[in-house]
Amino acid sequence: MARVDVRPDGRARDRRAVPLLAICLAVGLTVVAVPVRATAAPAATRVAATEPAAEPGGDTPTAEPTDAGPVPTEAPPTTAPPPQTTPPAAPTEPAATTAAPPETAPTTAAPTTAAPPPVRPPAPAPDPPASPAGVRVTTDDITLTPAYWNAPSTVSTLRVTITNTGTTPARIRLAYTLPAGLTDAGTRGCAAAGGDGEHRCGEWASAPGARFSALLRVRVAGDAWRRMPLGGSVRVTANAPGANAPVGDDEGFAVLFPPGPPVPGIRVDAGEVSFDIGGVASGLDVSLDNTGRVDADGRIEVILPAGVTVPAPPAGCVPVTPDRTRCELGTVAAGRGARLRLPVSATPEAQRRAPLAGAVLGQLDPPSGRTRQVQMSFRITAAAALATPVAAPPAPTGSQGVLAADAPAGGADGGDGSVRRTAVLLIVISTLLVVFALALAIASLRRRLAAPGGGPTTAPTE
Known part of the structure; x- marks a missing residue:
């Protein structure tokens, strides 16, 4: 009996190649869409974090409940303010340079133990509403x-x-x-x-x-x-x-x-003490001059406000009380003077209350005659007082787990570095899959064009 061998023609091969091409294209498009969504989601989250919270309405009474006594009904007269001065800027520390850790090749061995499930932190308390005052x-x-x-x-x-x-x-x-x-x-x-x-x-x-x-x-x-x-x-x-x-x-x-009360034969002078933004003072310079005609023993006493002290008195100086330091200068010749420099320190609270005042008391005691004494005030300033944050509406802050738009996460490359690298890797893989699918389609078309057309063939009869 004759046996008929029917070979598949080009159309049958095309029908088998089309599903394969469709599957490859679908996989490639899916892989491309995944990094796009992964990179878009953090951006949306950061933008949402910068939206300020709604402010409550209503008026606040202007009376101070803690104050007692009559409240004046008339405000003091005003005048033009002095020119504004820019407070000294805080020194900026150089950014620490950290080298990125070397990337190690991933290992193919499976871990022996499963990682514990992540522990979610408790929800943070809502931020207080910003004040417009x-x-x-x-x-x-x-x-x-x-x-x-x-x-x-x-x-x-x-x-x-x-x-x-x-x-x-x-x-x-x-x-x-x-x-x-x-x-x-x-x-x-x-x-x-x-x-x-x-x-x-x-x-x-x-x-x-x-x-x-x-x-x-x-x-x-x-x-x-x-x-x-x-x-x-x-x-x-x-x-x-x-x-x-x-x-x-x-x-x-x-x-x-x-300086005073005015007394002939003696003069005292003191410089201003200034604390920089780091809380370091320039020191107190004091001078005592004997303008009389007779030599005299000199003494200086420095009186400081609360929170300001002389931490390490120089030679000849001793603390009398926490706010008073006494310095014995020895004999001051007529027409000559003595100079002294004292280190000064202050607590943060004292610097915040600046400007403050200190006092210097100078004394000359001649071998015969009346003791001469004079005193004066000097000024204490601090950059910390000028740099004190002004009472103003606080800036909105993002809740836990939400990044601010301009606040990079931890790490040498920022929080988006790993997401960006993963997205690039997935895009490269998807591109290769698309190219592979196109290559299969082209090869299938070439085979179709190269194959000779023909019908069924009849095998020879046995």
Whole structure:
């Protein structure tokens, strides 16, 4: 019987090649889509982290519940503020250079133990809503001239400069504390509030970014110099619609006396002490001059405010009390002088309250005759006081597990480095798969064109 052998033609081979080509293309497109989604998801998360939280509405009462006494209904008169000065910038530490660890080839051996499941941290507490109120205060000093020694009392002015650093109009109130020996000389819009030199003033209506000054009239008693060093403080409070609570700022001021009371034959001088942003002081330079005609034994005493000390007194100096250091200078010849430099340190709180005042007391004791003594104040400043963060709306922060848009994650290359490398690797693999699928399709078409057409063939009869 004749046997018929039917060979598959080109169309049958094409039907088998088409499913293979479709499978390869589907796998390639799937692999390409995976890195795209992987890289897009973190970007969306970072953008969402920068959206500020909604602010609650409503007005906040402007009265301070903790203050007692009458509240003045009139605000002090304002004047043009002094030119702004840029506070010293904090030194920036050089970025640490870290070398990326060498990449090791992955091992094919399977681990012997399964990794423990990841432990999810507890959900963080929600961030407090941002406050639209903000305020900043700066003060000058009360600087007295030599005319102070010829008057029973002296009236001086204290300039206070206030800046609305918030984003909304606010009601700003001022309060200040005067040290012993100083009283208010009739500042309009301000009144005494209890004892201990406390005073309060009326409110200003301030627009966002507004900056203005007020002059406080202060009377200095003729014997106030006996209590030096003297200093006070100024506080401001801002209330704004939408703020959960009032915000405030404070700063100290110094009362600077000239050398005196004037005594012939002696002169004393002291330089300003300045703390840099790192809390290191320039030191205190003191000089005592014998302007008389007779040699005398010299002595200097340095009196410092609370929180400021002389950590390592030089030779000839000893601490008498925590705030007082005494230095014996030996014999100071007539027409000559003695110079001294003392190291000074201060606590962070004392630096934050700057400017402060210290005092220097100089004494000359001749072998015969009356002891001569004179004293003066000197100023203590700190860069930390100028760099104190201003009360202002805090910036929104991302919750745990959400990255901020400009905050890279840990690692030498940032948190997106491994994701980016994985995406590139998957794109390369998918490209190779697509190329392989196209090669199969081209080979199939070539075989189809090269194969001779023909029908069924009949095998020879046995």
